Amino acid sequence: MVKANANYGRLQGNYLFSTIAKKVAAYTEAHPDAGIIRLGIGDVTQPLSPAVISALHSAVDDMADAKTFHGYAPDLGYEFLRSAIAEQDYRARGCEISDDEIFISDGAKSDSANIQEIFSPDAKVAVCDPVYPVYVDSNVMAGRSGEWIESEQRYSDFIYMPCTEANHFMPEFPKENPDLIYLCFPNNPTGMTITKERLQEWVDYANRIHAVILYDAAYEAYISEPDVPHSIYECEGARTCAIEIRSFSKNAGFTGVRLGFTVVPKDLKADGVALHGLWARRHGTKYNGAPYIIQKAGAAVYTPEGQKEIRQLVGYYMENARMIYEGLKDAGYTVYGGVNAPYIWLKTPDGMSSWDFFDHLLDSKHIVGTPGSGFGPHGEGFFRLTAFGTHENTREAIKRITEA
Amino acid sequence: MVKANANYGRLQGNYLFSTIAKKVAAYTEAHPDAGIIRLGIGDVTQPLSPAVISALHSAVDDMADAKTFHGYAPDLGYEFLRSAIAEQDYRARGCEISDDEIFISDGAKSDSANIQEIFSPDAKVAVCDPVYPVYVDSNVMAGRSGEWIESEQRYSDFIYMPCTEANHFMPEFPKENPDLIYLCFPNNPTGMTITKERLQEWVDYANRIHAVILYDAAYEAYISEPDVPHSIYECEGARTCAIEIRSFSKNAGFTGVRLGFTVVPKDLKADGVALHGLWARRHGTKYNGAPYIIQKAGAAVYTPEGQKEIRQLVGYYMENARMIYEGLKDAGYTVYGGVNAPYIWLKTPDGMSSWDFFDHLLDSKHIVGTPGSGFGPHGEGFFRLTAFGTHENTREAIKRITEA
CATH class of the missing domain: 3.40.640.10 (Type I PLP-dependent aspartate aminotransferase-like (Major domain))
Known part of the structure; x- marks a missing residue:
């Protein structure tokens, strides 16, 4: 009798980003006009460069x-x-x-x-x-x-x-x-x-x-x-x-x-x-x-052209990283990363759990991030935002998060 | 102390087609003007179709x-x-x-x-x-x-x-x-x-x-x-x-x-x-x-266009299969396949081993095929030719194989 690989049975839940994608899809279906901004999965938004x-x-x-x-x-x-x-x-x-x-x-x-x-x-x-x-x-x-x-x-x-x-x-x-x-x-x-x-x-x-x-x-x-x-x-x-x-x-x-x-x-x-x-x-x-x-x-x-173009692309995203980092810091958040990386790692406010903060941002700010606890137990109480959005969306996201 | 996956140690030699590629590369380097025809690996030769x-x-x-x-x-x-x-x-x-x-x-x-x-x-x-x-x-x-x-x-x-x-x-x-x-x-x-x-x-x-x-x-x-x-x-x-x-x-x-x-x-x-x-x-x-x-x-x-084009592509290769099958059969070879598949499976002549026939075809006919024994012990004494060449090369290959 054929048996499945029992090791798969030890996996916890779905792959993190599949879970997030499903949650966001369900929310979007229920609230088609929410204008969701995605700073969760590390997916890029800018087109390929001309040399490519x-x-x-x-x-x-x-x-x-x-x-x-x-x-x-x-x-x-x-x-x-x-x-x-x-x-x-x-x-x-x-x-x-x-x-x-x-x-x-x-x-x-x-x-x-x-x-x-x-x-x-x-x-x-x-x-x-x-x-x-x-x-x-x-x-x-x-x-x-x-x-x-x-x-x-x-x-x-x-x-x-x-x-x-x-x-x-x-x-x-x-x-x-x-x-x-x-x-x-x-x-x-x-x-x-x-x-x-x-x-x-x-x-x-x-x-x-x-x-x-x-x-x-x-x-x-x-x-x-x-x-x-x-x-x-x-x-x-x-x-x-x-x-x-x-x-x-x-x-x-x-x-x-x-x-x-x-x-x-x-x-x-x-x-x-x-x-x-x-x-x-x-x-x-x-x-x-x-x-x-x-x-x-x-x-x-x-x-040489390709190298110049990808430096511009990286620069574009790093400008987003700066906006997120500084915007959140100015608003009183404790933030890490964002200087040598396209990820900002922030402490959730008021001791919220990572997933509670995920739900809060999705429900009341229409922003998708990634719960820190999805990356391991010591990620609990943290949250990841990515710099891969457009300038416009990133600016708008920080405005939404930091406004009362 | 880190250890390698010991199961890899049970693999026999290299992956079959890597071995063939190396043999052919060595022969080509030694005989750059041999005009080798490749009917070994099942790689196609015709360009992608216009719809694609x-x-x-x-x-x-x-x-x-x-x-x-x-x-x-x-x-x-x-x-x-x-x-x-x-x-x-x-x-x-x-x-x-x-x-x-x-x-x-x-x-x-x-x-x-x-x-x-x-x-x-x-x-x-x-x-x-x-x-x-x-x-x-x-x-x-x-x-x-x-x-x-x-x-x-x-x-x-x-x-x-x-x-x-x-x-x-x-x-x-x-x-x-x-x-x-x-x-x-x-x-x-x-x-x-x-x-x-x-x-x-x-x-x-x-x-x-x-x-x-x-x-x-x-x-x-x-x-x-x-x-x-x-x-x-x-x-x-x-x-x-x-x-x-x-x-x-x-x-x-x-x-x-x-x-x-x-x-x-x-x-x-x-x-x-x-x-x-x-x-x-x-x-x-x-x-x-x-x-x-x-x-x-x-x-x-x-x-619809794509379907029409791939039928032409398949037809092109099947014409090669027909040429190989009939050419070898007419020359007295025992041949199988080639009717519903792009592969012709032939019995090596005079009880030669599969690798001996490989070497013979490469050395004296400058044709690359695949030794049947590379596919398992019951492939010994057989040889695979593929129909994925050009018409010209396939015709030339059959001419070379069947001439004295």
């Missing part, structure tokens, strides 16, 4: 002619894109990463969900709390979670690293040694970041205890301050302990285009097994490459 | 304007595409499938590799032999294979269903009851197909033993004869025992575009657990939807 649009049209034309048609892409990505990434995102910053250590994919969400597959099923997983739910849920599905403890709102077998006001949202080395450590800087959801010095300590720690850091740098383009590392490979020794995941979603607005990549250095081993070969094998067996036209669009991001 | 190209350009233009820009796609696919598929591929054929039972993805390879995840880690897996390697390898990675038995060229825990000349390449019900049964018709690699009557017997069998059939119908568009089922849902009772996987790669030439879908009926349960919800949860957690522009291209395939 032009590359897409040109690649589509290539597909219309047998002489320039492209069938299956190379499993691991086209050389033209891998080399642009390795050169501009890494070697130009002094990080020793070769072209063939870059694996092109359909996005950071897939990669951060799939990467756990190449590790032992009994690997001990450490996550920040609060945290992007994909790291947790993908490991629940893989059977690494143990049981859900309702009273503590946590799984028995994960190591949670609290990120709170008290520790400035910086995870501390856990008491028990983990095998896999998920870190994300600039952080989703808190918008906080890490210094190079502190990240070096994490690299040294991982090398010392023989753990692997899965470093999610999807928001790297939003770094505006010095001494904030753009890549974990800026740290000495990261090639033997770290995998880095990047996205085109937030720097180039590719949420609906789907492109990302993962860096697996050839020096990285798990108990003697090179992880580069395992990830290559997973790609080759379970994936058929990102579409040619999408990879061409990705390459356009690395042209 | 036009839809792609139009969707790219949508992405250039904030008013028509599309961010994250719905997890499970856009309604416009799901409804076109459900209506035209299923309900128009009398199959009772609703729009929300269609899950859009980036292709049949990903889906057929990922679908095993929603089942119990100890599920007993039955595969045809020979078989598309992804079904086998994805289950090896998931720990369902047991040990590799070198002398038998098989894994200890899989159920292999031999498809041989003796049984007309039709799998028989295995002695031991499986939980998951992978079937693919029209078949890759043999090019053979199944009658509706025989498929109904499989459906009845699966319902009786409470197994799930994972039905890969990626080559459905190549069916040319009556009484060959286009979908497993043409059989009574399939809604309670079958998942169907489809592709845009071979009917519309999307190998480099990446689009596919999987059908999970809501009636389908594994020991009481509805699999529709599990697959939805997997999509929501580990995937971020197929790109908007690609889904628009997919929808163009379902327009």
Whole structure:
């Protein structure tokens, strides 16, 4: 008799953003004229930049002619894109990463969900709390979670690293040694970041205890301050302990285009097994490459025009981040993030729970945000707003939130 | 200490088509003027059809304007595409499938590799032999294979269903009851197909033993004869025992575009657990939807023009299949498939091994095919040629093979 994967039965509720989408859809149906402003899910609103649009049209034309048609892409990505990434995102910053250590994919969400597959099923997983739910849920599905403890709102077998006001949202080395450590800087959801010095300590720690850091740098383009590392490979020794995941979603607005990549250095081993070969094998067996036209669009991001355009796009969203941060602060809210990240992490007023504040904002202000508790128990009492709206909507949202 | 997924260590060699690609690349480098003709990997050569190209350009233009820009796609696919598929591929054929039972993805390879995840880690897996390697390898990675038995060229825990000349390449019900049964018709690699009557017997069998059939119908568009089922849902009772996987790669030439879908009926349960919800949860957690522009291209395939154009495309390749089949048959080869499928399955001459024949064709004829033994032990002594080349190359290939 066939049985379902029992690990799925341990998942709590729906995927966070699916739950929010359903709540908002129900509210919109009941109140079609509410004029809802969405600052919840991290979805971008600005169109693709001209260099990207032009590359897409040109690649589509290539597909219309047998002489320039492209069938299956190379499993691991086209050389033209891998080399642009390795050169501009890494070697130009002094990080020793070769072209063939870059694996092109359909996005950071897939990669951060799939990467756990190449590790032992009994690997001990450490996550920040609060945290992007994909790291947790993908490991629940893989059977690494143990049981859900309702009273503590946590799984028995994960190591949670609290990120709170008290520790400035910086995870501390856990008491028990983990095998896999998920870190994300600039952080989703808190918008906080890490210094190079502190990240070096994490690299040294991982090398010392023989753990692997899965470093999610999807928001790297939003770094505006010095001494904030753009890549974990800026740290000495990261090639033997770290995998880095990047996205085109937030720097180039590719949420609906789907492109990302993962860096697996050839020096990285798990108990003697090179992880580069395992990830290559997973790609080759379970994936058929990102579409040619999408990879061409990705390459356009690395042209001088493309770089100029995405800086403008990031600047546009960071202006929203500034508006949210300053508007809420001036109105007496306690706010974090928003300086090196497109996320603002705010304390709910009057000790409201995260979901109560969600309902309040939706019902009386017609604004959608994300409840902090959806990211983990230490997110309770916090709330995430994103800077990915339009200027107009963002301004209007802050006006609505801050007015009596 | 972090450890790698030990199941990966049980995989035999590289993914078949990666191995072939490397062999061909090495040969091409040594003999740059050899004029190699590739009839190995099932990659298409003809450009995308005008309706698809036009839809792609139009969707790219949508992405250039904030008013028509599309961010994250719905997890499970856009309604416009799901409804076109459900209506035209299923309900128009009398199959009772609703729009929300269609899950859009980036292709049949990903889906057929990922679908095993929603089942119990100890599920007993039955595969045809020979078989598309992804079904086998994805289950090896998931720990369902047991040990590799070198002398038998098989894994200890899989159920292999031999498809041989003796049984007309039709799998028989295995002695031991499986939980998951992978079937693919029209078949890759043999090019053979199944009658509706025989498929109904499989459906009845699966319902009786409470197994799930994972039905890969990626080559459905190549069916040319009556009484060959286009979908497993043409059989009574399939809604309670079958998942169907489809592709845009071979009917519309999307190998480099990446689009596919999987059908999970809501009636389908594994020991009481509805699999529709599990697959939805997997999509929501580990995937971020197929790109908007690609889904628009997919929808163009379902327009009257699109349908006419893909029939021409399929007709083009089927003319190649006819040339290969008849050319080889006239030259005294024993050949199968090629009538309802783009694959020709031929017996190697003089009892040569499959890889010896591969080397012979590459070295002395400069033609790339796929060794039958790469698909399983009962593929030994056979060889697959694909019909996806150009007319010119296909004609030339057959001339080279059949001349002394």
